[in-house]
Amino acid sequence: MKKWFVLMFLFSFAAILSACSADAQSGSGxxxxxxxxxxxxxxxxxxxxxxxxxxxxxxxxxxxxxxxxxxxxxxxxxxxxxxxxxxxxxxxxxxxxxxxxxxxxxxxxxxxxxxxxxTIDDAVYHSWLAVQKEKAESYKDGGEFKIDEIKDKKFSFVSNSSTSGFKVPSDGIVSYFSKMDEYKDLKAEDLLEGGKFFSEVQYGGSHQGSAVNLLTGKSDAAAFCDTCVQNYVELSEGDENTAGSVYKVKEDAAEPFNTVPGKEFTLISVTPVLNxxxxxxxxxxxxxxxxxxxxxxxxxxxxxxxxxxxxxxxxxxxxxxxxxxxxxxxxxxxxxxxxxxxxx
Known part of the structure; x- marks a missing residue:
C-alpha cells in the first residue's frame, strides 16, 4: 500500500510538472x-x-x-x-x-x-528641473538660472528607475556640484534620500506626481519631463524647453493636476534625453x-x-x-x- 501511494504521488507530481511545462511553453514564442x-x-x-x-x-x-x-x-x-x-x-x-x-x-x-x-537625429524629449515661479528669482546668479541653490532643499524625483526623472538629472547634479571642493566626492547615491545633499527627498511615483509635489509645496524643486506633463500644462512665459520659461497648469487639467489649476512653475535646467x-x-x-x-x-x-x-x-x-x-x-x-x- 505504501509503495502504491508513493508511486501514485510521484505520478501525480510528474503530471503536474508536465502540465506546468506545457503551460509555460504555450505562453512563449x-x-x-x-x-x-x-x-x-x-x-x-x-x-x-x-x-x-x-x-x-x-x-x-x-x-x-x-x-x-x-x-x-x-x-x-x-x-x-x-x-x-x-x-x-x-x-x-x-x-x-x-x-x-x-x-x-x-x-x-x-x-x-x-x-x-x-528621423532619429532629434528623437529626444527633455528632463526639467523646476521650482515654483514665486521663488524662481532665488535660483538666479548674475541674471542666469543656475542649480546652486537646490542643495539643502526639499527635492522631488520621479523614481530611481526613471531616465528623465532621476538618472539624467542626478547625473547632471553630480557633474555640476562635484567640481566644487565641498562636493568633490558627491555620488548619485547621495541624492537618493535626504541628509547628504538634499534636506529631504521625495518620489512622485510618476512625472505628474513629482510635478504636483512641487506645486503643492511638498518640495522646493523637482525633476520631471516635458512630454509627461504636456497634457496638463501650457507655456505661460518664455520659449519652450528653455531655462527661465514659465509653465502654468491648465484650468481644466485632469488628475492629479486638478487640485492645482493655474499654479505656475519655472524651469531652471533643461536637458535633452533619448526618446x-x-x-x-x-x-x-x-x-x-x-x-x-x-x-x-x-x-x-x-x-x-x-x-x-x-x-x-x-x-x-x-x-x-x-x-x-x-x-x-x-x-x-x-x-x-x-x-x-x-x-x-
Missing part, C-alpha cells in the same frame, strides 16, 4: 492568443485610456491577437513584468529598458518615436509577430493616425503629438548606450 502591454504610471491615468487603446488596436491588427493592458502604479512593476514575461510589450523610458534588458536580454527595443524631423522605446520580450512574442509589429508601427498609416500622433493643436490627450514629421522608427539596443554610460 507568441503561441498564446493574447499580448499584454505594460504601461508606466505616467501613461496609466484615465485621461490616457483612449491613447492606450489606440496603440492596443494597432497591435491587435498587426498580430491578430487580443491585447490586454497592464497599467501600473510603480516603475518596477512594469520593468519586472516585461523582464519576467508577464508582459509581452512595454512602453518605458531608456533607463527602464536598460534595467529590464539587464535582467533578461530577450527584452529588446521595438520602436521609438522620432523627432519632429521624422522612450516600446520594448518587446522576444521570448514571449514570435519573430513573425515582431516583424508585423515593426512594419505596422513604422508605416505611413501609423504616422498619419491622428489618434496616435495627435495634432499639436488638438485638445485630445495623447501619448505622442504631431508637430511635423513625427513617426515610429526602429532602433538597436546600442542606441541606448549613452544612458548606460551614466551608470558607470
Amino acid at each position: 507568441g503561441s498564446d492568443d493574447t499580448l499584454t502591454i505594460a504601461w508606466y504610471p505616467n501613461e496609466s491615468g484615465a485621461d490616457l485610456k483612449g491613447a492606450r487603446e489606440e496603440i492596443g488596436k494597432a497591435v491587435e491588427e498587426a498580430t491578430g491577437k487580443k491585447v490586454e493592458h497592464k497599467t501600473t502604479t510603480d516603475y518596477i512593476i512594469a520593468i519586472e513584468s516585461i523582464a519576467n514575461g508577464n508582459a509581452d510589450i512595454a512602453f518605458m523610458g531608456a533607463q527602464g529598458y536598460i534595467e529590464a534588458n539587464a535582467k533578461n536580454d530577450k527584452v529588446q527595443p521595438l520602436v521609438v518615436p522620432s523627432g519632429a524631423s521624422g 522612450a522605446p516600446f520594448t518587446v520580450n522576444t521570448e514571449t512574442v514570435s519573430e513573425e509577430d515582431i516583424k508585423s509589429l515593426k512594419e505596422t508601427f513604422t508605416s505611413d498609416e501609423m504616422a498619419s493616425n491622428e489618434n496616435i500622433f495627435v495634432p499639436e493643436d488638438s485638445e485630445t490627450s495623447g501619448l505622442f503629438y504631431k508637430t511635423d514629421k513625427e513617426r515610429f522608427l526602429e532602433v538597436e539596443d546600442a542606441w541606448f548606450d549613452p544612458i548606460r554610460e551614466l551608470s558607470k
Whole structure:
C-alpha cells in the first residue's frame, strides 16, 4: 500500500510538472492568443485610456491577437513584468529598458518615436528641473538660472528607475556640484534620500506626481519631463524647453493636476534625453509577430493616425503629438548606450 501511494504521488507530481511545462511553453514564442502591454504610471491615468487603446488596436491588427493592458502604479512593476514575461510589450523610458534588458536580454527595443524631423537625429524629449515661479528669482546668479541653490532643499524625483526623472538629472547634479571642493566626492547615491545633499527627498511615483509635489509645496524643486506633463500644462512665459520659461497648469487639467489649476512653475535646467522605446520580450512574442509589429508601427498609416500622433493643436490627450514629421522608427539596443554610460 505504501509503495502504491508513493508511486501514485510521484505520478501525480510528474503530471503536474508536465502540465506546468506545457503551460509555460504555450505562453512563449507568441503561441498564446493574447499580448499584454505594460504601461508606466505616467501613461496609466484615465485621461490616457483612449491613447492606450489606440496603440492596443494597432497591435491587435498587426498580430491578430487580443491585447490586454497592464497599467501600473510603480516603475518596477512594469520593468519586472516585461523582464519576467508577464508582459509581452512595454512602453518605458531608456533607463527602464536598460534595467529590464539587464535582467533578461530577450527584452529588446521595438520602436521609438522620432523627432519632429521624422528621423532619429532629434528623437529626444527633455528632463526639467523646476521650482515654483514665486521663488524662481532665488535660483538666479548674475541674471542666469543656475542649480546652486537646490542643495539643502526639499527635492522631488520621479523614481530611481526613471531616465528623465532621476538618472539624467542626478547625473547632471553630480557633474555640476562635484567640481566644487565641498562636493568633490558627491555620488548619485547621495541624492537618493535626504541628509547628504538634499534636506529631504521625495518620489512622485510618476512625472505628474513629482510635478504636483512641487506645486503643492511638498518640495522646493523637482525633476520631471516635458512630454509627461504636456497634457496638463501650457507655456505661460518664455520659449519652450528653455531655462527661465514659465509653465502654468491648465484650468481644466485632469488628475492629479486638478487640485492645482493655474499654479505656475519655472524651469531652471533643461536637458535633452533619448526618446522612450516600446520594448518587446522576444521570448514571449514570435519573430513573425515582431516583424508585423515593426512594419505596422513604422508605416505611413501609423504616422498619419491622428489618434496616435495627435495634432499639436488638438485638445485630445495623447501619448505622442504631431508637430511635423513625427513617426515610429526602429532602433538597436546600442542606441541606448549613452544612458548606460551614466551608470558607470
